[in-house]
Amino acid sequence: MKTRFALSLFLLFATPIGAYAAPAAVAVSPAALTLAQxxxxxxVHSRDLLxxxxxxxxxxxxxxxxxxxxxPQISLNTTSINPHNFGAGSWSDKQIDTILRVDQVIERGDKRDLRIKTAQALTTASTADLADAQRQQLIALYNAFYDVAYAQxxxxxxxxxxxxxxxxxKKAELRLAAGDIAASEVANIRVDTLRAQNDAEQAVADASNARIALAYMLGLDGSASAISVVSDWxxxxxxxxxxxxxxIINRRADVQAAQARVEAARQYKELARSQRTRDISVGLQAEHYPGQTDNTMGLGISFPLLLGNNYEGDIRNAEVALSAAEDNLAKTQALATGELQRAQALLSSSQARxxxxxxxxxxxxxxxxDAAEFGFANGAISAVDLLDARRTWRAIQLEALGAQSDYARAQHSWQTLTTQN
Incomplete structure (x- = not known):
């Protein structure tokens, strides 16, 4: 039992635990997917939560x-068997000594209570890990969702x-036919048109990749191409x-999980120390030997002598585990502080942008x-000036869309970081 419990504790201390109770299945159309859906x-479908x-x-x-x-342990032993004088009659009349014994280990030093407290602290940590896992998945979802919205x-x-x-x-070609524009300017316009078409095709490919990433998180792998999000910017x-x-840091789930693991390590250290309090084994036996008028009873007590192992190594390992848990708590608090500060700075900068x-x-x-289009149509500016104005307009539009997407991610992430416990 101690071996199984120690193995379980090792796995629990070594691996942060997340817990998740899956809600009922949700039926939605991937063709008009809202953020709430x-x-x-x-x-329901996150593989990490499952x-x-x-x-x-x-x-x-x-x-x-x-x-x-x-x-308890029960044992049945036979002794004093003489193969040359086995005796006649039934088995109970044979010339053999039969002993029935029951042994029970009685734990001392509050070992069971300390085991329970250790396990309860780890269960508390796993409950906190649930919220932290959901927080991380929500932030990842916001990024994937708004990647698709941006791509659309x-x-x-x-x-x-x-x-x-x-x-x-087409307008430039008409002007070329009328002799109102140089052929070189029309060639420049054609190159810019081809570039714009390439950009449009690349946008479709980028959207496909974004949909695949979102589909993985939502369990819609077979319907990735059909995903279309309805973004409420x-x-x-x-x-x-x-x-x-x-x-906010004190009530963060990852900080609470680290605090619970410190408590678990503290209880485990006391459990290691309690091994120096000897457990006793009490045995009760009944003995039957033919020829005696009555069966005899016996009582025994045994306990270990701490001569070869006083559990110094186990205690030292538990102390190191406690120090490691305290170090991890300090690290988690520092990381949480940095994450919140970065998220706050990102929200502020993305909002201003x-x-x-x-x-x-x-x-x-x-x-x-608009001024460039009007000027080119009336021969006031060259094709080069028009193309520069168009490129600037396209770039500003895409940058504004990116700024909108960045702010949406930052705003939802900040809300998740500051409101979830």
Whole structure:
């Protein structure tokens, strides 16, 4: 029993445990997938969460093992057998000495109680790991979801740009036929049209890759090509709401899991020390020998002499495990602090960047492109100037879409980091 319990403790200390109780199956259409629907699908089909469920089951099994008491042992022995004088009659009349014995180990030093406390602390850690696993999966889902949303928007922008370039090329060819424009300028416009078409085709390929990544998380591997997300882009706020980072860190699931493992290691150290409190084995036996009028009874007690092993190594290993758990807690708190600070900085910068595109860059680039189109149509500017304006407009549109996607990821990630326990 001690060997099984020690092996279970090793696995639990060595591997962070996640727990997950799968909700009921969710039926949604991949052709119009909202973020809420994607979250529901992820909770059901995430392979990482399903694997974490096996870990919590192992923690629960370890708790059962920890509460188990030593089993009694029963033995039946025969002695004083003389093959030359076996005796007549039934088996009970044979000239043999028969002993029936029952032995029971009685644990001392609160070993069972310490095992239970250790296992309970690890179960607490596994419960906290559940929330942490869900937090990590949610953040990964936001990234994958908005990758698809960005890719869909990029397809539309690049397709519109390719159509606009083709229309401009046709107009330029008409002007060339009328002798109103040089052939070299038309050639430049044709090259730009081909580039725009290549960008549109590449956007389709990028969207396919993004859909495959999202489909894996949602268990829709066979329907990846049919996935189309309905993105409700969050709008940037004018200011960020201040938060108490210290309080957030203290209630983070990964920090709570590390704290629970420190407590488990502390209880395990006491369990290792309790091995120096000797367990005793009590035995009761009944003896039968033919010829005696009555059966005889016997009682025995045994306990180990700590002459060869005083469990110094086990105690030292438990102390090292406690120090390692405390080091891991400090590391987890530091990593949590850094993650929150980075997330806060990313949210602030992405918010400012998106506002800049929405209020300044996009309107300015649009006005510049419209002016260039009008000027080229009336012979006021060259094709080179027109192409520069078009490229700038396309680039600004894609950058603005990227800024919108980055802000959506940052905003949802920040909300998850600051609200989930």
């Amino acid at each position: 994607a979250q529901a699908l992820m909770l 694997a974490a469920q096996r870990n919590v089951e192992a923690a629960q099994a370890t708790e059962l093992s920890a509460a188990a008491r030593p089993n 928007g990029k397809i539309k922008l690049t397709a519109d740009a390719a159509n606009l370039a083709l229309q401009g090329q 969050p709008q940037p706020a004018s200011t960020l709401t201040p938060v108490d980072l210290t309080a 998106l506002l800049r595109y929405q209020t300044d860059l996009l309107p300015s680039a649009r006005r510049a492109m």
